[in-house]
Amino acid sequence: MPASRLPTPEEFADALFARVPVIWATVGLVAANGLIFAALAWSAGELWHVPGAVLADWGGNYAVQTHGGQPWRLVSSLFLHGGLLHVSLNMLALYQGGQLAERVFTSRRFVGLYLACGVVASVASVWWRPSGLSIGASGAVFGVFGALLGYVLVCHDAIPRETARRLRRGLLIFIGYSLAAGWLIPGIDNAAHVGGLLTGIVLGAALAPGRRRGGLWRRVLGGALVVVLAGGLWLDVTPAPRPVASLGGLPEALQRQLTDTEYRLVTRQHWVVDALRGGQLSPRDGVRVIETELMPGWATLAEAFDAAPAGVWQAALFARYARQRREALQALTMGMETGDPRWLALSNALQASAEAMIREALRVDVAPQ
Structure with a gap:
């Protein structure tokens, strides 16, 4: 084919299908999301609205836990959805955009692009809501459509003009409509959508095949921009404060158990309260989390202090503190x-x-004997 001549739409389509005859990556991602949702819905006993507590337990992007030492949630949350409608809409969009994107970028690069966009989308969500919970593949799906847009913008010398015009128009309409819906409908994580979209545009332009020169430099620059974007957002997250105690009178193991357990239980309680207020958690599910996780956690902590050596004078005070937190939850x-x-x-x-009891205890400075 002469270098100066653009391919016809038929030649362009034939080349894409010859490049990737079977879209195994797109079908595999759709199937994985569907199977995981089926297992999640069966576990929760809910098809249309999976409780937020279950989503958090299954690996949802609960920002406090994600930024607090569980970054794997940036990936696991991409395969969790809050209901049948949620997963259906996301998978329909993924299939529609994925079958073209996979043929444009090849299957392996498409999977890498999808996951990279999803991770940056999750990071953007943590940055925007440092105490929120986000789930779903929509950030990664926005990345897929953004990558197609980036491809169309840089490969105008390798795509039939009419095909490029239709693609560009359709992509801009879909992206604009989806972002507008995200701003107008409460509860939609537009930070993740924008993060995934921008990442997709950058990577799509960087990975775009065609007759343009400088492909290696585009890939290096695109990858560097994505790393800088994700790293900058991650470093700018305001972390939840951890309790810092001066507990010179306690053995190191009990100090660590107190600070770690208190942080985990208080963080979980704050999430329950926020989820109840935001409608992500029903009162029934909230009571279940309190009775099966929070109250037993405080009881276990109290028992640990009861078993402390007799010479640890602060142990009895912290045991009373833990029991009083449990009683407060029981009243709740x-x-x-x-x-x-x-x-x-x-x-x-x-x-x-x-809380007054623990503040008073932490004011006491015990000098070593």
């Missing part, structure tokens, strides 16, 4: 189940008393 569940505001007032009073 009674208030949630009965609707009686007196239980909620008691819960607040017990929690305030426990």
Whole structure:
């Protein structure tokens, strides 16, 4: 084919199908998301609205945990969805965009592009909402459409003009409509959408095949820009404060157990309260999390201090603190189940008393003997 002549639409389509005859990566990603959702829905007993607590337990991008030492959630959250409609819409969009993107970029590069866009989208979500929970493949899907847009913009000398015009117009309409819907409909994570979209545009332009020179430099520059974007957002996240205690009178193992357990339980409780307020968690599911995770956690911590050596004078105080946190949660569940505001007032009073108790304990500076 002469270098100066653009291919016809038929030649362009034939070349893409010859390049990747079977779109195994797109079909595989759609199947993986569908199977994981089926298992998730069966585990939760919910098809249309999977509780937020279950999504967090299965690896959702709960920002506090993700940034606090569990970065694998940046990937696992891409394969979790909150309901049948959610997963269906995302997989329909993935299949529509993926079958073209996979043929343009080849299967292996498409998988890498998809995951890279999804990870940066998850990082953007953590940066935007440092205490939020996000799930779903939409950030990665936006990246797929962004990559196609980047490809069309840089490969105009290798695509039939009419094909390029139709692609560009369709991509811009889809992206614009989806972003507008994200801003107008509450609960949609537009930070992830924008992060995935920008990453896709950069990588799509960098990986675009065709007759343009400087392909290696485009790939290096594109990869560097994505790393800088993701790293900058990650470093700019405001982390949740961890309790810092001066507990010279406690053995090191008990100090570590207190700070780690308290951080985990308090973080989980804050998430439950936020999810209840935001409608991500039903009162029934909230009570279940409190009764099966938080209350047993405080009870276990109290028992650990009960078993401390007799000479550790602070142990009894911290045991009382842990039990009072448990009693505050018990009163909270009674208030949630009965609707009686007196239980909620008691819960607040017990929690305030426990926090005052721990503050007083941490003011004491014990000099070593």
